[in-house]
Amino acid sequence: QKEVEQNSGPLSVPEGAIASLNCTYSDRGSQSFFWYRQYSGKSPELIMSIYSNGDKEDGRFTAQLNKASQYVSLLIRDSQPSDSATYLCAANFGNEKLTFGTGTRLTIIP
Amino acid sequence: SAVISQKPSRDICQRGTSLTIQCQVDSQVTMMFWYRQQPGQSLTLIATANQGSEATYESGFVIDKFPISRPNLTFSTLTVSNMSPEDSSIYLCSGKTDSSTDTQYFGPGTRLTVL
Numbered sequence A: 001q002k003e004v005e006q007n008s009g010p011l012s013v014p015e016g017a018i019a020s021l022n023c024t025y026s027d028r029g030s031q032s033f034f035w036y037r038q039y040s041g042k043s044p045e046l047i048m049s050i051y052s053n054g055d056k057e058d059g060r061f062t063a064q065l066n067k068a069s070q071y072v073s074l075l076i077r078d079s080q081p082s083d084s085a086t087y088l089c090a091a092n093f094g095n096e097k098l099t100f101g102t103g104t105r106l107t108i109i110p
Numbered sequence B: 001s002a003v004i005s006q007k008p009s010r011d012i013c014q015r016g017t018s019l020t021i022q023c024q025v026d027s028q029v030t031m032m033f034w035y036r037q038q039p040g041q042s043l044t045l046i047a048t049a050n051q052g053s054e055a056t057y058e059s060g061f062v063i064d065k066f067p068i069s070r071p072n073l074t075f076s077t078l079t080v081s082n083m084s085p086e087d088s089s090i091y092l093c094s095g096k097t098d099s100s101t102d103t104q105y106f107g108p109g110t111r112l113t114v115l
Helices: none
Strands: A004-006 A011-014 A019-025 A032-038 A045-050 A054-058 A061-066 A071-076 A085-092 A098-100 A104-109 B004-007 B010-013 B019-025 B031-037 B043-049 B068-072 B075-080 B089-096 B110-114
Touching (some): A004 A085, A011 A019, A019 A085, A019 A104, A032 A061, A045 A054, A045 A061, A045 A071, A071 A085, A098 B043, B004 B089, B019 B089, B031 B075, B043 B068, B043 B075
Antiparallel strands (some): A004 A019, A019 A071, A032 A045, A032 A085, A054 A061, A061 A071, A085 A104, B004 B019, B019 B075, B031 B043, B031 B089, B068 B075
């Protein structure tokens, strides 16, 4: 079965520090990966997509993909209290559908 | 991106009844999906809504329980039939706007409570 795995947390990070969120996936053939942010009581909001090995930066967010290790991560620099949310990792296993991980709950401590 | 709306935003229903959830997208999308998110859990795909034909259901979900319609490229409905308290959940629709990427955008969700 094709799976996406995340540490459920909670992960607590001081304000201003770097938050690092990790995700592994089971299918080496996966081509596309996504990070969504979900605030409590809200729907998932797309933060980043990444398709190629290496880093992709967007403002304070950096996604990192290592296909050989089947590993994708999200770094949040200069963490803010507004970054406190659940972060969902998702992968496409080649069938136009997304498989989601269980999510990591992140708390930024002022 | 796409702006997706859902109606109703929430509802409280009695067991044995049915509820139809509507999903409207502000632009044409190539694919639409329905997910369920149970309290404290991640998203589980129920089905892919196919325009003009029967939906494609994931393992564990059946058409009799979750009938889905998609009459055009911007609208879909999900019905939760013969509800039980175990159906209490958030139901989310999503759309994929670009056939060259796998990015999905989500509606705000429908919070369903079954008594």
